[in-house]
Amino acid sequence: MKWLRNLLDKVAPTFEKGGKLEKFYPIFEATDTILFSTDERTHSGPHIRDSIDVKRVMILVVVSLIPCYIFGAMNVGYQMALALGQTTTWQENLLNGAVTILPIIAVTFASGGFWELLFAVVRKHPVNEGFLVTCALIPLVMPPTIPLWQVAVATSFGIVIGKEIFGGVGMNIFNPALVARAFLFFTYPVRISGDKVWISGPDGHSGATALAIPAAEINQDAVTLLHSVSQFDFSWINMFMGWIPGSIGETSTLWILVGALFLAVTGIASWRVMVGALLGLIGMAALTNFMAEWTGSTNTMLTLPAHYHLVMGGFAFGVAFMATEPVTGAHTDKGRWVYGIFIGALTVIIRSINPAYPEGTMLAILLMNAFAPLIDYYVIRGNIKRRLVRYAQ
């Protein structure tokens, strides 16, 4: 790689202060330091430093998404074949799926990268690696049939309104990838909800997501209803494995768990948020199941048990990769528990109490993003009170 290093060193003066392309220094700097780690030395504070940096944090989040990408591509291909009544090998599924999702990925990175670089150049700040994560997440929460222009618009909205206007990664209030998805959900609902968008194929095959099945019926038992569907196998284990219609990367709870475990072990994502969300989900689902039994409600969603909530819709994906985003979540460990529990509980509430929005996780996380500073506020007040008690001794 010596030639590449030499090339970068050769063009460096053009971008440095006084050079012709001085304005574009952030772009050069980003390319240079992504290709070759920086050799910046410590100049203030400790003379030695930990090997971790934000680039490593962000790239590992992208790495943790790889299983979801591969499985997502396979499942898109599989659903296509299923709708067309073809029998295909997994290689064919992977290939067909990849052909569908690669343009979505390309458009996301192109539009996300454009805005990130533009802001870096105009605002004269370094390119922040966070956009890699945002752009890696967006395709996974889109239906495979999403029009590419909508992907571009949503990514732009997510990056600009969700992040850059606050000052970039580290200053944003809402998870930019979720902002992008929420933007599409409320502006172009036809292409991201309903039962016509989850299977890509030649002429728009219909197939509802698992969550839409109990949400559409009244006075039934959700599990029985799911098992009675003949078009798809909505058994728990099949939904856990992820061979069901849905957004590209959200269907397989198994592979999401693999990514989540990786993030928790590396310490990048807070396991407290994940466990908290799971507890919140279990608690609230128990409550809704109890309500279904004792209040005589006709709401079928109320009868859905917790372990089905876990494997349906975007819950697992949202909790593992979106709720754990360190900047927009709670910043204190105690706060992370509360934040997680509320996300789990709110997901069930939104899904069951208002079945018009079966995708409760996205809204629950965005809502809790807004409340995270308040949660931290109370945790920190607790610390201050404890200190005052100590002072009084």
Next chain:
Amino acid sequence: MNNISIKRGHDIRITGVPPKEISSIPGSESVAIIPKSFRGVKPKLLVKEGDQVQIGSPLFFDKTKPNVNWASPANGSIKTIEFGPRRVINKIEITVEGSDAIPGQSFTSEQLSSADRVTVLNRIVDANLFPLIRQRPFNKVANPEEIPRDIFISAVNTAPLSVDLESVIDSDKEAFQAGVTALSRLIKGNVFVTSKNAMDLQNAVVQTISGPHPAGNVGIQIHHTKPLKPHDLVWTVDTQHVIILGKLFLTGVYQPTVVVTVGGSGATNPQTVSANVGANIGVLVSNQDLSNPVRLVSGDVLTGKKVETDQFLGFYDTSVAILSDEVDRPFIGMLAVGSSDTKYSLTNTFMGFGQKLFKFNTAQNGEERAMVPINAWENVLPMDLYPNALFRAILAQDIDEMEQLGLWECDDEDFALCSFACPSKIDVGEVIRDGLDLLEVEG
């Protein structure tokens, strides 16, 4: 005896650990004191170039506390007095000629235990050694006119590559005891001493402390013993300076020697040496091969200052670190798998297990970024406070909030590990220091 157990923190495993045995090195031809390095001190000279001084003669005093003088750490003549911009006194350098010290009153241990406050205080002030005593909050030279609540001495060094204080105390047990006794005469409160193992010590409250760095920092000791309240005042004295004070009382003269470690990943011959206060760095590293690019640090690798061989050991420093200054640029380094030879992280983001020592260099390992709160700071700060919230209160210059969040108990050195671990490469200690400066002026 009470034990303080520290859970959060980290002992950095760096190569070049010096052995405990003291090796001999040549004496410094010249030594120096750096007046501008003392926080909040307005130095006024008492000597001029060419003057003859003895060990213990006053070199300068602090205009804000006129009875606090700085003692000469050597006998000889003033070689140079170097001024910086706006007549800041950069350095007073003394050519060493002989070892005459100004004689003074000595005490037996019985006399010392029954001496009154004024006698003990005047002896320290008259010997020009009061700057050895520092105060918290703000970690600056104390004021002899004030009476502190307690005095804290940490007899444990947990900083990387630091002097093993247990063996230092063992070889000067009597002087350490005398120093502690003298300090105990100065206050109504207690002299608190923390040590690694139980210690038989009179006139002090001894506690053991266990756990990783920063367990040996005096700020952590105070926090876990009797935390500072707003407008509280305590004094702190380094263990080796307690011994210097003890010797002053027992023998009547100032003996300006300290045990200093020379080590680090760039040290070819890590050693522990006995050196003059303010010794020349070049002499301290004279047994090292410095042909590869290295950075020399006076003080420990987390909180020390970068120095060159023609400069001098800091007044409160007892270690010199040598770090390799060669940093390479691996291709697609951010995707590296990593091993215990190439990466060192408190997170599990690289492969690499075990307790192997690591050859650190001066690489920052990344660029400065906005804060990404993944608990990097919290995991290495054994204090009951929220560093993240405190950091933001300081950036916002919100003094009330800083006070409430516990800034009175903080010092930048306790946050050095936070900066070490920070993925965003933020110098947390510097911000804490800014907050303390603001608090001192306006609080």
